[in-house]
Amino acid sequence: MTADITNVRPASRGWFSRIGAQNVSLLISLVVLLAIFGALRPDVFFTPRNLINIGLAVTILGILAMAQTVVIVSGGLDISVGSIVGLSTMVLAVALQETGSIPLGILACLAAGLLAGAVNGLIIVYGPVNAVIATLGTMSAFRGLAYLMNNGNSIPIVGDGLRLLGTGTLLGLPFAIWLLIAVMAAFIVFTRETIVGRNIYAMGGNPTVARLAGIAVHRYQVGIYAMSGCAAAIAGIVLASRTMSGQPASGSQGLELEAITAAILGGCALQGGKGTIVGAMLGVLIIGVLNNGMILTSVPTFYQLLAKGALLILAVIVQERQRTRNGE
Amino acid sequence: MSPGRVSQILSSFGAVWIAVAGLYVVSGLLSPAMFSTGQVINILQVASFLGVIAAGQTIVILTGGIDLSQAGVVTLTNIVAASLMAGLSENIPLAVGMVVFLALAVGAINGLLVAALGITPLIATLGMNSILFGAALVYTGGAPSGGTPASFQWVGNGALFGLPVPTLFWIALTFLLLVMTRKTVWGRRLYATGANPRAAGMMGVSTLRIDLSAYMLSSLTAAFGGLLLTAYTGSPSLGIGNQFMLTSVAAVVVGGAALTGGAGSVLATMGGAVFITELSSFTNIIRVSSGTQLVVQGLLILVSVLAYRVLSMSRRTGSAI
Numbered sequence: 001m002t003a004d005i006t007n008v009r010p011a012s013r014g015w016f017s018r019i020g021a022q023n024v025s026l027l028i029s030l031v032v033l034l035a036i037f038g039a040l041r042p043d044v045f046f047t048p049r050n051l052i053n054i055g056l057a058v059t060i061l062g063i064l065a066m067a068q069t070v071v072i073v074s075g076g077l078d079i080s081v082g083s084i085v086g087l088s089t090m091v092l093a094v095a096l097q098e099t100g101s102i103p104l105g106i107l108a109c110l111a112a113g114l115l116a117g118a119v120n121g122l123i124i125v126y127g128p129v130n131a132v133i134a135t136l137g138t139m140s141a142f143r144g145l146a147y148l149m150n151n152g153n154s155i156p157i158v159g160d161g162l163r164l165l166g167t168g169t170l171l172g173l174p175f176a177i178w179l180l181i182a183v184m185a186a187f188i189v190f191t192r193e194t195i196v197g198r199n200i201y202a203m204g205g206n207p208t209v210a211r212l213a214g215i216a217v218h219r220y221q222v223g224i225y226a227m228s229g230c231a232a233a234i235a236g237i238v239l240a241s242r243t244m245s246g247q248p249a250s251g252s253q254g255l256e257l258e259a260i261t262a263a264i265l266g267g268c269a270l271q272g273g274k275g276t277i278v279g280a281m282l283g284v285l286i287i288g289v290l291n292n293g294m295i296l297t298s299v300p301t302f303y304q305l306l307a308k309g310a311l312l313i314l315a316v317i318v319q320e321r322q323r324t325r326n327g328e
Numbered sequence: 329m330s331p332g333r334v335s336q337i338l339s340s341f342g343a344v345w346i347a348v349a350g351l352y353v354v355s356g357l358l359s360p361a362m363f364s365t366g367q368v369i370n371i372l373q374v375a376s377f378l379g380v381i382a383a384g385q386t387i388v389i390l391t392g393g394i395d396l397s398q399a400g401v402v403t404l405t406n407i408v409a410a411s412l413m414a415g416l417s418e419n420i421p422l423a424v425g426m427v428v429f430l431a432l433a434v435g436a437i438n439g440l441l442v443a444a445l446g447i448t449p450l451i452a453t454l455g456m457n458s459i460l461f462g463a464a465l466v467y468t469g470g471a472p473s474g475g476t477p478a479s480f481q482w483v484g485n486g487a488l489f490g491l492p493v494p495t496l497f498w499i500a501l502t503f504l505l506l507v508m509t510r511k512t513v514w515g516r517r518l519y520a521t522g523a524n525p526r527a528a529g530m531m532g533v534s535t536l537r538i539d540l541s542a543y544m545l546s547s548l549t550a551a552f553g554g555l556l557l558t559a560y561t562g563s564p565s566l567g568i569g570n571q572f573m574l575t576s577v578a579a580v581v582v583g584g585a586a587l588t589g590g591a592g593s594v595l596a597t598m599g600g601a602v603f604i605t606e607l608s609s610f611t612n613i614i615r616v617s618s619g620t621q622l623v624v625q626g627l628l629i630l631v632s633v634l635a636y637r638v639l640s641m642s643r644r645t646g647s648a649i
Binding site for chain 1: 394441445447448450451452454455456457458459460461462463465466469470574577578581587588617618619620621622623624625626627628629630633634637
């Protein structure tokens with residue numbers, strides 16, 4: 001028994017220190033936001049239903065932001081993810097139409113995302129092309145492909161199998177939230193506990209040293225963008241399960257920019273080498289709570305945009321301050 | 329003339345002009361309508377909006393930055409100008425003055441965020457874009473109002489010496505910026521800052537001032553582009569600027585500027601803007617689906633970046649010989 005207790009305590013302290021000073025400030029901001037909106041709308045805000053709503057609203061953004069975090073940590077940027085989301089919903093809809101099998105449809109969708117991401121990686125590595133330009137180009141190209149799949153029209157998805165993913169619940173929580181939690185767990189383990197994950201941090205911190213240390217930087221980059229594409233496809237599946245259709249234009253409403261915003265808010269440095277999955281998720285939650293709270297307190301849509309832009313700039317200023325104070 | 333010398337001339341003038349001419353011939357052969365004078369003038373008129381906006385983007389990209397808030401400036405300009413003019417000629421000076429003031433303020437804030445606070449340009453200007461678009465929504469309450477008087481619409485639709493007025497403005501602006509970047513001390517400092525900010529700083533260049541002036545110019549040309557567009561359409565629209573967020577960067581990149589800074593030219597960006605407009609006009613004429621158009625646009629960006637890389641490599645080997 002005593003052995004158990006001594007084991008537990010350092011582990012929990014380690015868990016706390018692992019959150020990091022950066023994330024503590026995010027956590028505080030999140031708590032402050034929760035307190036403000038909770039006080040303004042005590043009747044609605046903290047109801048389980050509303051909290052689940054917030055979770056559902058951030059599922060897609062969360063998945064994209066976590067993948068974007070890994071890309072940014074490696075020193076890159078992927079602004080084509082929004083287009084890949086749209087493309088993957090189309091692939092899913094077509095595959096379901098052709099095969100009628102949900103596993104096959106999902107497989108095709110994930111493969112399409114993986115392939116699109118790998119194309120990004122290959123262009124960036126073997127062009128070599130600056131990541132912003134490369135994914136700017138493929139953002140347009142992937143969107144075009146999505147339009148070409150059905151002359152720019154959406155494709156309805158019939159059958160209840162996929163709908164279940166969008167509406168079903170397990171232990172009171174919707175499937176989509178479980179999926180988000182699973183993806184988050186996978187990303188946390190990947191970035192913290194695997195050698196590949198740690199190598200990605202080394203690579204973003206200093207690519208030359210990483211290469212000299214024997215990290216296959218090029219292969220890593222292709223893999224990271226392929227992973228980002230695959231994550232976008234997962235987000236596409238969630239989206240398609242809600243709209244029950246393949247929408248070529250979906251994901252085009254600045255989804256990639258919101259994902260980048262969340263990652264930056266969560267402590268990613270665009271120079272690479274810095275950023276955490278937990279931080280990104282805190283960033284996503286802050287955005288989600290802010291959106292939800294502003295709607296509940298009837299802040300006009302117009303001011304919501306203003307608030308988001310100001311938040312992004314403020315977050316980066318605070319971070320920059322912290323970095324200069326740390327003498328980096 | 330050695331191949332090295334040829335590519336040197338090409339890079340100072342903009343190799344993109346060869347692509348512009350090539351595309352013109354190819355598209356004209358495939359669809360003779362492209363050869364008509366009317367169509368050429370039409371392309372030059374439409375290209376001038378993108379061209380004016382991208383001219384300022386070039387200056388920012390020369391410093392190694394990027395300005396994604398131009399879209400917001402265009403939209404806000406359109407909204408504010410139309411509302412202040414309210415269809416009356418006597419309000420034009422007030423509206424133009426207000427728009428220019430707003431643009432300079434936005435550019436100054438961008439410049440300070442980037443140069444004084446050290447925020448990554450992509451993020452700073454992206455946040456600013458969101459703020460500007462939000463401000464346009466707040467200003468209008470979602471329902472834009474006002475309009476331009478007929479005398480102002482001449483600026484967007486009129487013609488002088490057979491050329492559309494926006495095109496003439498575009499040519500004059502490009503020429504002015506060309507002289508500023510190539511013949512003045514400020515221009516040399518601009519290129520030096522973009523090529524190596526640290527070295528430029530050590531040489532005594534105030535990189536803060538250079539960045540500040542670059543972002544202010546970029547906002548200003550976005551406002552000019554917005555005014556020309558407002559004169560062209562004659563009415564306010566909240567979505568008017570969106571398309572320019574990335575196309576203005578694309579025009580600069582297609583023109584051959586390096587996103588890392590220090591390399592590029594406003595003349596080449598002019599070619600980039602013509603090329604992009606020419607291509608979309610051609611794909612419109614031959615009735616290609618919008619999907620194919622998007623794919624072509626994306627490939628264009630990638631192909632042009634790769635082509636410039638090959639070109640610069642041949643220049644390096646050429647001068648070595």
